[in-house]
Amino acid sequence: MKPKVFLELVEIKAKTASIFPFLLGVFYTVYHYHHLDWLNTVCFFIAMLLFNMAVDINDNYWDYKNADHEKGQTFRQKTNVIGVNHLNIHKIGLLNYSFMIIAALIGLFLVYRVGWLLLVLGLFCFAVGFLYAGGPFPLDSLPVGEFFAGFTMGFMIFLISVWINVHQLLAFNWTLIGPLLVTAGLSICAIASLLLANNICDYQEDLDLGRHTIVRFLGVKNSLWFYAILIIVGFIFMIVAVWQRWMPWTTLLTLLTIPAIYKNTKQFFAVHIKSQTFKLAVKNLFIITFVQVLSFGLGLFFN
Numbered sequence: 001m002k003p004k005v006f007l008e009l010v011e012i013k014a015k016t017a018s019i020f021p022f023l024l025g026v027f028y029t030v031y032h033y034h035h036l037d038w039l040n041t042v043c044f045f046i047a048m049l050l051f052n053m054a055v056d057i058n059d060n061y062w063d064y065k066n067a068d069h070e071k072g073q074t075f076r077q078k079t080n081v082i083g084v085n086h087l088n089i090h091k092i093g094l095l096n097y098s099f100m101i102i103a104a105l106i107g108l109f110l111v112y113r114v115g116w117l118l119l120v121l122g123l124f125c126f127a128v129g130f131l132y133a134g135g136p137f138p139l140d141s142l143p144v145g146e147f148f149a150g151f152t153m154g155f156m157i158f159l160i161s162v163w164i165n166v167h168q169l170l171a172f173n174w175t176l177i178g179p180l181l182v183t184a185g186l187s188i189c190a191i192a193s194l195l196l197a198n199n200i201c202d203y204q205e206d207l208d209l210g211r212h213t214i215v216r217f218l219g220v221k222n223s224l225w226f227y228a229i230l231i232i233v234g235f236i237f238m239i240v241a242v243w244q245r246w247m248p249w250t251t252l253l254t255l256l257t258i259p260a261i262y263k264n265t266k267q268f269f270a271v272h273i274k275s276q277t278f279k280l281a282v283k284n285l286f287i288i289t290f291v292q293v294l295s296f297g298l299g300l301f302f303n
Contacts, residue, residue: 005085009060009092010053013282017153017194018052020289021187025161027296028183031248031303033166040110040164047106048157051129054099059133059140061092100126114167121160128152141206143214145199150192155184179246185237186254190288193230196223197281201274224269231261231284238292248299254292261287 001009022045030036064082082092104126111119128148132139139145159180163172170176199206199213200223206213215223238254241247264280271277 001085001087005081005087008081008085009057009087011056011059014056014194015049015052016286016289017191018048018157020293021154021157021184021191022048022161023293024184024187024289024296025158026165027293027300028158028180028247029162029165031296031300032246033169035165035169037165040113041161043106043110044161044164047103047110048160050099050106051103051125052153054096054103055129055132057092057096057099058130061089061096062133062138064089100130110164114164117167117172118160118164121156121163125152125156125160140195141209141211141213143212143217146192146195146214149195150188150190154188154191155181158184158187179241179244182237182244183241183246185241186234186292187289189230189234189237190285193227193234194281194285196227196230197268197272197278198274200224200227200272201278220272224272227268227281228265231265231288234288247296248303250295250299250302251292253295253298254288257287257291 026036026041060081064080081087082089107118107122111122128139129152131137132145132148139148159177162176162180166176196214199215200220202211202213203215203220207216214226218226235255235258238247238251242249242251261284264284268277268280
């Protein structure tokens with residue numbers, strides 16, 4: 001497999017959706033608790049990245065396997081990375097499970113160091129990752145895909161990256177989780193909006209393949225407005241987090257991205273074709289999460 005094909009298979013361009021919430025968790029830990037367990041942090045980053053790549057391989061694998069009907073042949077041959085590049089489906093499955101097993105082993109090492117609660121959090125992430133495209137009722141074919149993707153990547157990665165560093169200092173209760181949930185709000189909404197944009201672009205294809213995403217129930221027009229609302233709500237979460245001093249004031253610099261986000265969103269409203277404008281939704285996610293993490297890091301310097 002050529003490197004370019006591998007990077008497409010693991011959807012490397014979307015890795016910001018997991019890396020930036022991880023970095024946000026690291027910065028949050030340093031900002032509030034001035035403490036970092038480097039071994040736990042590095043191990044979690046490796047496991048998280050491997051599992052995230054495994055999830056994307058798994059998505060492509062099951063999308064290919066499930067498209068075994070007449071209408072699905074076109075999807076296999078012209079859209080799915082496995083079919084387009086004539087990859088061996090069995091070797092792709094082996095690669096997928098190899099990444100998952102390595103990530104699981106590192107995860108068990110962290111459970112040994114951190115405690116059983118991490119096992120519960122990890123199992124939830126593993127379940128969502130596998131069931132997102134696998135199983136009899138894949139989450140990406142249901143109207144809940146955006147919620148599970150946004151919550152798991154935007155919040156759970158953030159939560160775990162904090163917990164593995166503070167488990168000896170704090171109790172796992174609402175006093176810890178509440179501020180984390182609000183602080184992760186912008187990441188949750190931004191990631192969910194990317195998945196929604198993907199489903200908007202794939203509306204007709206999803207109908208042909210029998211997928212029942214939220215776009216099928218809302219319609220394309222309402223889904224576009226929902227996309228914009230998600231981003232607005234995310235910024236509100238961030239402002240509340242700064243107001244409550246859960247994030248440094250420098251994080252408000254993220255608001256400077258609004259003109260660029262508005263421009264990209266306006267273009268996406270006008271034309272929402274996968275090959276032409278989906279990249280605008282990817283840019284929105286990157287700009288929002290990158291500037292949020294960068295401005296949070298700047299706050300560490302001032303603090």
